[in-house]
Amino acid sequence: MQRFSFNRTQTASNKTPRKINRNLIFNLIRTKQPISRADLSRVSGLQRSTISLIVEALIAEGWIVEGAVGHLPRGRRPTFLEINSRRAIIALDIHPAQTTIAVTDLAGRIITQQVVLVPDGATKALNTIVNAIRKLLAAHEDLAFDGIGISLPGRADLNLQKLIFAPNLNWPVLSLKSKMERATGLRVKMDNVANACALSEVWFGASDGLHDLVVVNVSEGIGTGIFANGQLLRGENGLAGEFGHVQIDADGPACACGSRGCWEVLASNRAAIGYYNALVPNSTGITFDTLIKLSQKGDKHAITALTRMAENLGRGIRIIAVALAPKEIVVVGDITTVWHSFGAIIDSQMKKNAFTKSPILRPAYDGATARLRSAVALVLGEDAMSGDHQA
Numbered sequence: 520m521q522r523f524s525f526n527r528t529q530t531a532s533n534k535t536p537r538k539i540n541r542n543l544i545f546n547l548i549r550t551k552q553p554i555s556r557a558d559l560s561r562v563s564g565l566q567r568s569t570i571s572l573i574v575e576a577l578i579a580e581g582w583i584v585e586g587a588v589g590h591l592p593r594g595r596r597p598t599f600l601e602i603n604s605r606r607a608i609i610a611l612d613i614h615p616a617q618t619t620i621a622v623t624d625l626a627g628r629i630i631t632q633q634v635v636l637v638p639d640g641a642t643k644a645l646n647t648i649v650n651a652i653r654k655l656l657a658a659h660e661d662l663a664f665d666g667i668g669i670s671l672p673g674r675a676d677l678n679l680q681k682l683i684f685a686p687n688l689n690w691p692v693l694s695l696k697s698k699m700e701r702a703t704g705l706r707v708k709m710d711n712v713a714n715a716c717a718l719s720e721v722w723f724g725a726s727d728g729l730h731d732l733v734v735v736n737v738s739e740g741i742g743t744g745i746f747a748n749g750q751l752l753r754g755e756n757g758l759a760g761e762f763g764h765v766q767i768d769a770d771g772p773a774c775a776c777g778s779r780g781c782w783e784v785l786a787s788n789r790a791a792i793g794y795y796n797a798l799v800p801n802s803t804g805i806t807f808d809t810l811i812k813l814s815q816k817g818d819k820h821a822i823t824a825l826t827r828m829a830e831n832l833g834r835g836i837r838i839i840a841v842a843l844a845p846k847e848i849v850v851v852g853d854i855t856t857v858w859h860s861f862g863a864i865i866d867s868q869m870k871k872n873a874f875t876k877s878p879i880l881r882p883a884y885d886g887a888t889a890r891l892r893s894a895v896a897l898v899l900g901e902d903a904m905s906g907d908h909q910a
């Protein structure tokens with residue numbers, strides 16, 4: 520079975536077995552609900568008495584509830600356990616021009632979501648987002664909110680609480696955190712979107728939380744989240760993972776970071792739009808979404824543009840594979856919606872001239888909502904399940 524290990528170093532040092540088992544049981548209920556205590560014992564290998572103690576505590580703290588009564592051919596009728604659907608999280612996926620805001624449950628299922636167009640100007644941008652969240656909270660008064668998770672298109676120094684590397688974002692996102700905390704009274708957790716997606720793959724995805732994986736987040740730019748040795752690799756000042764700004768072509772187009780020919784100017788959504796614009800005069804203003812739809816209709820220029828993007832994605836992913844040798848590389852982003860057409864191109868580029876076994880390359884398990892769910896994973900970080908935090 521899969522054992523959840525969000526942070527293996529903590530497991531070894533300062534986490535009590537009780538907390539480890541709490542996480543394990545909570546995640547089993549989250550992924551297998553509805554589930555009986557007997558099945559929890561069977562699947563986890565923990566004793567019935569241990570299961571009972573943990574389950575009673577989780578019920579008392581409002582994480583889970585007892586739901587339907589099951590039917591067995593004979594004997595006792597088990598009560599099934601479920602995640603408490605009255606508790607919720609606000610998830611934000613921030614992009615330079617738009618932000619998606621969602622209400623989700625503790626299992627990361629999206630209850631409602633909306634896209635907010637972010638106006639120019641820092642004050643207007645912040646007010647627009649905060650007002651949208653206020654309205655969502657008011658519309659869901661029946662839910663108890665645990666916090667707000669924010670996936671950022673940049674690197675945040677979590678100690679200094681400032682955004683230090685976000686060449687594509689031109690408004691001060693970190694003042695959003697304090698402003699949002701004041702406006703809602705909820706705790707706000709934020710992290711780089713690729714880091715958050717790596718945690719999400721561990722928390723919600725098929726990963727067992729034990730093997731090394733790298734998430735490649737492809738949107739306006741490219742960022743990576745590295746989960747190695749059981750935890751996120753953050754690097755000095757939280758800047759690890761900026762493979763998007765590794766130079767691939769010294770004569771390539773200028774990048775927002777000040778360099779030229781960075782991986783992200785050759786392989787991001789914006790790169791594909793650029794390739795299409797070069798092939799089709801008067802196509803400026805086309806969105807990446809439209810480009811994908813055109814390719815699905817067989818538009819040869821759209822296919823050429825996306826093929827070029829995919830080849831360049833694979834070239835960069837090969838660098839990651841060689842440098843870090845993760846077991847898995849997971850791609851997050853709109854390109855995953857046409858993975859059946861372009862995934863093989865990325866894969867073959869990654870494997871080109873490979874001198875060792877290549878990692879498994881796959882799209883995120885839920886392409887369209889991976890970034891939103893990653894914001895949920897931030898709120899559901901280990902401290903949320905430690906038993907110290909009360910709703």
Ligand SMILES: [Zn+2]
Nearest residue numbers: 764774776781
């Ligand atoms: Zn760059």
